[in-house]
Amino acid sequence: MLAHLADRSIGATGTIRQNHTENCPVRNDSTLDKAAHGTTKSYLEPGDNIVVVAWRDNKTVTLASNSASAEPKGTVSRWCRQQRKRINISQPNIIHVYNSTMGGVDRADQHVSLYRISLRTKKWWSPLFAYAVDLMMQNAWLLYRRTPSYQERPLDLLSFRREVVRVYLACSSQPARLGRPGRPQPLCQRVPTDVRFDNQSHYFADSKTQRRCAHCGKNTRKTCSKCNVGLHMHCFKQLHGIDD
Numbered sequence: 100m101l102a103h104l105a106d107r108s109i110g111a112t113g114t115i116r117q118n119h120t121e122n123c124p125v126r127n128d129s130t131l132d133k134a135a136h137g138t139t140k141s142y143l144e145p146g147d148n149i150v151v152v153a154w155r156d157n158k159t160v161t162l163a164s165n166s167a168s169a170e171p172k173g174t175v176s177r178w179c180r181q182q183r184k185r186i187n188i189s190q191p192n193i194i195h196v197y198n199s200t201m202g203g204v205d206r207a208d209q210h211v212s213l214y215r216i217s218l219r220t221k222k223w224w225s226p227l228f229a230y231a232v233d234l235m236m237q238n239a240w241l242l243y244r245r246t247p248s249y250q251e252r253p254l255d256l257l258s259f260r261r262e263v264v265r266v267y268l269a270c271s272s273q274p275a276r277l278g279r280p281g282r283p284q285p286l287c288q289r290v291p292t293d294v295r296f297d298n299q300s301h302y303f304a305d306s307k308t309q310r311r312c313a314h315c316g317k318n319t320r321k322t323c324s325k326c327n328v329g330l331h332m333h334c335f336k337q338l339h340g341i342d343d
Contacts, residue, residue, distance in 0.1 A: 110166030137188030167196040
């Protein structure tokens, strides 16, 4: 996997179990478990530039990377039981790189676990699908926090998920019509205001049947692909509130 990512110029560093290192020399090295704190053993895969490093911390930690190596080594403070005080031990560079960049993965897992989709099913792919949706919602919320809209309307993760669900329900729901058959519903009920004025992904599309324009009320065979309402080309800007 690391070689596959390296071929696409993608750097990756992560922990790996010792029994998953195949024929790597650092596999099942029992002498490292009894060595002093800070002892390091590394192996470089010829040709692929993949480094496997085993480091003796409180326990033996094994990492693999296609972008970092054991050098240069730094120092880190650890508690020593024998000396009953904190001492400085040697730390490979690959450990420092991993510790400084792994926080994003931990935070994403934390956010996903807060409001995880619960599905009771025997289909093996259902948890994968639910996790993908949860992860997309978490990423969308992080992007939302960087937009000016967050300054005007700050939403926490739960409120953001509820808002997304509310907008999609408003777009998909078809409440019972009142009055004479064939009379169109008010525009505010057919298209939520947040969707109508977001200025994103609104395109003209052909309609299979003749429809009434949502702005002027005349017949048309064009629709807005996102709002799903009939619309003339010259009514597009007025409906979506776009200035000339």
